[in-house]
Amino acid sequence: MVQKKWFQAIVTAILLALLILLLHQIQFFFDPIMTYVGAIAFPLIGGGILFYLSRPLLKLLEHYKVPRILGIVIIFLLFIVLGYIITQFIAPIAQEQFTRLVDNIPDMAEMIGEGVTYWQQNQDIIPSQFNATIDNVANNLESYLQDASTVVINVVSQLISFVFALVLIPFFLFFMLKDGDKLIPFIRQFLGKRAGKSFAKLAHDIDHTLHSFILGQLTVSIVVGLLLLVGYLIIDLPYALTLSLFAMVMNVIPFVGPFLAVVPAILVGLFEDPILAVWVAVITIIAQQLEGNFVSPNVMGKALSIHPLTIITLILAAGSLAGFLGLLFAIPTYAVIKTIVRHFYQEWLDRRTADHS
Numbered sequence: 001m002v003q004k005k006w007f008q009a010i011v012t013a014i015l016l017a018l019l020i021l022l023l024h025q026i027q028f029f030f031d032p033i034m035t036y037v038g039a040i041a042f043p044l045i046g047g048g049i050l051f052y053l054s055r056p057l058l059k060l061l062e063h064y065k066v067p068r069i070l071g072i073v074i075i076f077l078l079f080i081v082l083g084y085i086i087t088q089f090i091a092p093i094a095q096e097q098f099t100r101l102v103d104n105i106p107d108m109a110e111m112i113g114e115g116v117t118y119w120q121q122n123q124d125i126i127p128s129q130f131n132a133t134i135d136n137v138a139n140n141l142e143s144y145l146q147d148a149s150t151v152v153i154n155v156v157s158q159l160i161s162f163v164f165a166l167v168l169i170p171f172f173l174f175f176m177l178k179d180g181d182k183l184i185p186f187i188r189q190f191l192g193k194r195a196g197k198s199f200a201k202l203a204h205d206i207d208h209t210l211h212s213f214i215l216g217q218l219t220v221s222i223v224v225g226l227l228l229l230v231g232y233l234i235i236d237l238p239y240a241l242t243l244s245l246f247a248m249v250m251n252v253i254p255f256v257g258p259f260l261a262v263v264p265a266i267l268v269g270l271f272e273d274p275i276l277a278v279w280v281a282v283i284t285i286i287a288q289q290l291e292g293n294f295v296s297p298n299v300m301g302k303a304l305s306i307h308p309l310t311i312i313t314l315i316l317a318a319g320s321l322a323g324f325l326g327l328l329f330a331i332p333t334y335a336v337i338k339t340i341v342r343h344f345y346q347e348w349l350d351r352r353t354a355d356h357s
Contacts, residue, residue, distance in 0.1 A: 043168035043169045043171075043172050044172055045329075046169040046172070047168075047169050047170075047171075047172025047173040047176055048172075048176070048210075048214075049214055049218075050079070050169065050173045051172075051173055051176040051177060051180065052210060052211050052214040052215055053214070053215060053218065054075045054079075054173070054177065055177065055180075055211075056215070057071075057075060057078075058071045058072065058075060058177055061074065068177075068178065069178070071177075072174060072177045072178060075177070076170070076174075090241070090245075093241050094241050094242050094245055097238075097239040097240075097241055097242040098239070098242045100238075100239065101238075101239045101242060101268070104271070184199070184200055184203050184204075187199065188200055198343075198347060201343070202339075202340065202343045205339050205342075205343055206336055206339050206340070209332075209335050209336060209339045210332060210335075210336065213331065213332045213335055214332070217251075217252055217254065218252065220251060220291055221248050221249070221251040221252050221257075222248060223291060224247060224248065224251045224258070224261075224287050224288070224291050225244050225245065225247055225248030225251065226244075227283075227286075227287040227290060227291070228243070228244045228247050228248075228261075228265075228283065228284065228287050229241065229244035231283030231286070231287065232244055232265070232280075232283065234283075235276060235279045235280070235283065237265065237268065237269060237272075237276060237279075237280060238268055238272060239268060243264055243265045243268065246261060246264060247261035247262070247265070248261075252328060253315065253327045253328065254311050254315070254331050256311075256312065256315055258284070258288055261284075262280070262281070262284045265280045265284070266280050266281065268280075310334075311331060314330045314331060314334050315327055315330055315331070317330070318330030
């Protein structure tokens, strides 16, 4: 019976449950370790994201015989120039628009509440037992919108501080660009020939997965944000820059991000003119179609190959467990784990085929 697969599966599940229980009981032992890991996680992740964004440019400069150190200096100067442009020209306009948007929230909530009341009084489709729920939502809409704006402010401030305030990020980025290609050979020298080859292939696959996701998702977000900005300016939508920047941030979240991004723009359109809300929806559809048919296939391709249902499940679970950061990192974490499992499964198949041949 010990040789039966079902028995081995049961034993494995029991041992795994016991391991989880043991780890939970000795959690106090891991708390200092997790505190240390958390202290370096943010600059490491921030430096890693900037590394994948800037590595193609560094390779391009090296292709034209530019020394690596000089190429890294050029990249840092470009980041400084970009930061200066954002803080001096984009941020003040976005801040002014956002302030006006927050000031108009009470009027928007009152208008939407009146619209909901009028619709309730002139429809007989929704059962009466749901009217109390609708009334409760309508009466508290202003507080909901203000809470949502507070959440957005907190998220944006956390992201800005995460990317720009941590002084360790430039140091991580510098050494990643300078010595990043030396890591795999360094580790490989401590492994055997077969294990070293396997590790090098796995590292390459993980690197390709992260590169495809980070560079692809950020490129998609920027393109969608620019398309929406142009569209919003054409239809003269108020707070166009703020709403397009919000859409750019939300599009970093795969699959559900575009749906979250369009909600504030439609509400603003409804407040100004219902026809304007229709135009917002049209512009959003056009931008998403251009992104889905031209940008994503050429930038991201099918490197991740994750089913939409899996994405939704992961985002819901990660959002409940880890909040906004969970939404950001759920998909790349899953993609890396999937790459690792697929790598070892393929190696197991190769060994099995070699043993039978």
